[in-house]
Amino acid sequence: MTELVDAKARDRILSDYETTFFVEAAAGTGKTTVLVGRIVGLIRSGKGTLARIVAVTFTEKAAGEMKLRLRLELEKARLHAGPAERNRLDKALEELELAHIGTIHAFCGDLLGERPVEAGIDPAFKMLDDAAAEAIADQTFERWLQRILADPPEGPRRILRRRSGGEPPHEQLRMAMHALCNHRDFAQAWRRDAFDRQKAIDVLLDELAEVGELASLSSWTDDYLARNLAEIASFVREATRLEAVRGRDYDGLEADLRDLATNRRRFKGWDHKGAPRTTFGRLSRDEVLARRDGVRTKLKAFVASSDADLAPLVHDALQEAIVDYESLKSKTGSLDFLDLLIKMRNLVRNDEKVRKELQGRFSHFFVDEFQDTDPLQAEILMLLAADDHAVTDWRAVEPCPESCSWSVIRSSPSIGFDARTSRCTQKSRGSCSAQALNCFI
Ligand SMILES: Nc1ncnc2c1ncn2[C@@H]1O[C@H](COP(=O)(O)OP(=O)(O)O)[C@@H](O)[C@H]1O
Ligand SMILES: [Mg+2]
Structure with a gap:
């Protein structure tokens, strides 16, 4: 050998x-x-x-x-x-x-x-296995959720407005609770960078509206890019529909914009490129495509920044539930x-x-x-x-x-x-x- x-x-x-x-x-x-x-x-x-x-x-x-x-x-x-x-x-x-x-x-x-x-x-x-520890964490989470529901602090309040695109909001909070439980050894407060959410939403909605308006200029209404632009225009209309009555709802818009960026089932058109020969008034297909993709990049950046802004708020709000988890374990002499x-x-x-x-x-x-x-x-x-x-x-x-x-x-x-x-x-x-x-x- x-x-x-x-x-x-x-x-x-x-x-x-x-x-x-x-x-x-x-x-x-x-x-x-x-x-x-x-x-x-x-x-x-x-x-x-x-x-x-x-x-x-x-x-x-x-x-x-x-x-x-x-x-x-x-x-x-x-x-x-x-x-x-x-x-x-x-x-x-x-x-x-x-x-x-x-x-x-x-x-x-x-x-x-x-x-x-x-x-x-x-x-x-007593040693708790993962399933037993999770059951205690769930129990403390449900108690916490019932306590905060009437008047949620900012972090959970923003999460609870999320409507679609994955897990339901309370499930997202529950998963956040589990993740934080598993990282309890990092006791430091989380950093929250400056982020002007309202301004970012205002600017983004204006840009989405502008790009959406180009749909009506399309030389071919069935063009896939034109359809996507119409989808964006209708998103903006729908998201701002009640503004005249109740003012701008930033929590709702944050959730809607997240949905627009991440819900591929509901907003299918983001990858459509349209036909090369379609024009939009004086603009070529390529020029419109570049504008649409530019807004899309900004939308994704907004979602990343608002999530980063949200994380420390949710972290702080859930500390109460985690303290409860610790105390329930210690009352029963259990360790995870x-x-x-x-x-x-x-x-x-x-x-x-x-x-x-x-x-x-x-x-x-x-x-x-x-x-x-x-x-x-x-x-x-x-x-x-x-x-x-x-x-x-x-x-x-x-x-x-x-x-x-x-x-x-x-x-x-x-x-x-x-x-x-x-x-x-x-x-x-x-x-x-x-x-x-x-x-x-
Ligand atoms: N020097 C070697 N020559 C031939 N077979 C070996 C030798 N060292 C290990 N093996 C065999 O290779 C297989 C994998 O070995 P293992 O030690 O479990 O690898 P690893 O820990 O790197 O994944 C075992 O079946 C082992 O018996
Ligand atoms: Mg090995």
Whole structure:
């Protein structure tokens, strides 16, 4: 069999335990295989024990598979091991069910369960799965919606005027609530840039009306571009129909303009180009087309700006519902997946004693599919692997290979079974004294 071009890199991952590795390669090229092989090698050589190893990945399925593959490889390695090595491998097999080989959430759940007082959580905390957490969020959302409906704050008020083009408005608000719940770790207020919505709407309506009027000048009334212009003219007429009676309704117009820009079923003509020979008074088809497309670009820009203007308002208005969600969970002593990560991060970052203890307890970290890690998860892992007990900012952590090491493995965007895309980058600092991460995949 021909040797793989990256065989040396693979061998190093399997034999050099003093170095932190970041491995990046395409799907199916053998990353998890070398991760498992490295864990087995560490145990077999006596340089590491399963109790001091943390190997995490992000889905239950991948975590289950990693554990299964590790068991198989430990069993396989036993068959050809000498007595001392076999003892170590047997011990690892005994410890496997209790080892921290699994999802990062399970890892955090285990550690929080050991230190509920320091973590500030109910010692008998209950884990909420996604469906249970969603049910509580929905309950608090409905309560919030009933409270605000009589006199909604500006953000929800503007959303509630949306009539079509996707989900109904209350569903859009509910989805916003879920999204915000999942990003509770970003507590800062959202930026709201200056945006003169009324002026933008006034200008846009004038321009739409102007371009719409060109329809009547068309040399051929059935021309597709002329039809689109007539559609625009009728939109403006309809949207401003009641203005004489009740004044300009900016919330309604914002919703209508959004509909005009995004509802492809209702406004089909935006892509029509018309016939080259059709003229519009003194204007050629191309000139009219350029004007129509210019207005369309402005319309899209308006939708983007008004959505950006709306987002911080909705964010602020929904905070009440999110506070309610937090309090309902805490009354029942429940934690959702994000709570696990936030509580764990806070514990590791803010409690030096616990941090030091955990840093001493784990000697090697392995992370499979690192591209799926979010900053909060990376923060927890980096702090646990930090060299310096005093460091509380994970960005200051330098992975280094002495008493603890990382292995980080991640899938690269390239697809296929091309082992040549495998890369093994060594990151080590000779001056580093203690901790690092051993394998990120
Ligand atoms: N060096 C290798 N030579 C041949 N097959 C391999 C090698 N390494 C891994 N494999 C096989 O390739 C498949 C994919 O390996 P896996 O480690 O799951 O890839 P990845 O984690 O990169 O997606 C598995 O069936 C594995 O047994
Ligand atoms: Mg894999």
